[in-house]
Amino acid sequence: MRILHTSDWHLGRSFHGVDLLPAQAEYLDHLVETVRDDQVDLVLVSGDVYDRALPPVDAVDLFSSTLARLAALRTRVVVTSGNHDSAIRLGVHAELADAAGIHLRTRWQDVGTPVVVEDRHGPVAVHGLPYLEPDAVRQAWQLPARSHEAALRAAMDRVRADLDARDARSVVMAHAFVAGSVDQGERMRSDSERDISVGGVQLVPTSVFADVSYAALGHLHGAANLSEEVRYSGSPLAYSFSEAGRTKGGWLVELGADGLERADFVPAPVHRPVATLRGGIEDLLVDPTHAGVEDAWLAVTLTDARRPEHAMDRLRARFPHTLTLAFEPEGGRVPRPLVVPHVSGRSDLDVALGFVAEVRELEPTSEEALLLQLACESCLADEDPDADRRGDHRLDLVGRADRGPSRSDREAAG
Incomplete structure (x- = not known):
C-alpha cells in the first residue's frame, strides 16, 4: 500500500500580512498530481487542516475541492483534527463523507474504531486520533494525570485493544508534540507552532507508538523521522522565519506484507522562499551575494549604529518582498552599573x-x-x-x- 503522509496545511493562514491561500492552492495541486502520478492508495492529513477554528470561506472551498479531486481519483483519505481546528466544524457530515472514501476523524469518542483499507496483502487498520485535549477526556477516560502523554497513552490502549482483535497492519495518526527527549523536541520546534503545554508539560515520548507499522504525526512544522516507523511530515509551507532553509513536503510511505518497507520524502513546491538577512543597510543594498533572495519573503535585521531613514522603502527597492524589519545596532553596549537619573524639576x-x-x-x-x-x-x-x-x-x-x-x-x- 502506498500512503502519502501530510499534516498542518493551515489553510487560511497569512504570513506577516500576506495571504497564503494562493501558495496553499499550489501545494494542493502538487498533492493531487503526486497522488495521481505515484498511484497513491491513501492520503493522511494529521491535523491542523485550517489555521483557525472558524476558517475563511475561501479556505473551506479549497479544502472541499481538494477532497473532491482526491475522491475522483478513488483515493482513500483520512483527516484528523488538530489543535487549530474546530473538531465539530471539521467533522460535519463525516458519515456522508465516509461513503465517498473521505474519512473525517474528529471525535475522541471514536478513538479505537479504525478506518480499514485493503490491499493485496490484506487489511490495514488506520487509527486516526484527533488532537486530544487532556481536560476533554480526563474524566471519561479516567486519566491518571492531566497531560498529553496520559491522554495519548489512554488512546493507544484503545487502539491496541482493537489491533489485538484483528490480524492487520496498523497506521496511527496523532497530533501532538512527540520526541525521544526534551532536547530533541526543542531542536525540532519552530516559531509557527502554537504552544499546547499543560502545566508546562507537553512532550510525549516516542515509545507511546511502539509496535505500530507506521505513526503519522502532525503538529511540528519540520519534517522529521523520530524512528523508521514514527515520523512528522511537517507543514507544506514555511509559516515562520525560523523555518527558513527547511525543505517542506510529506512522506511517501510503502507498506508491505509485514509492515513498513520504505518512506521517501516528497518535497513540496516552493511558492516563494523564506529568508533572513542581517547587516548594515548600505551593504545589504549592494552585496551581490544576496541576489538569490531578492524574490524571497524576507525578515531583515539592520545593524547600523543609527536607524537609517526610510529603511523599509530602500530595502524594498531591491528586496520587494521584505516583510519585517528589526534594528540591532552592532557593537552592543558594554554592561555598566544602572544609573537612575534625578527627574525632579525636569519636564x-x-x-x-x-x-x-x-x-x-x-x-x-x-x-x-x-x-x-x-x-x-x-x-x-x-x-x-x-x-x-x-x-x-x-x-x-x-x-x-x-x-x-x-x-x-x-x-x-x-
Missing part, C-alpha cells in the same frame, strides 16, 4: 530625550525630538483640556537636540 520631554540618549548612546535627531515633543504635548492635552487656549510654547527642538541638555537641566538632574 517629561527632557526625561524622554535623556532616556533615548542613555539607551542608544546617541542623542535623538531633530525629527525624533520633535516626535517626542508632540507625544508629550498630546498626553498633556489629554490631561488638561485648557492647554490649547494657552497657545503653542514649542521649544526650538532642532537646536535643542543638537546641543543636548541645557545647563539648567544638568543642574536639576545633578
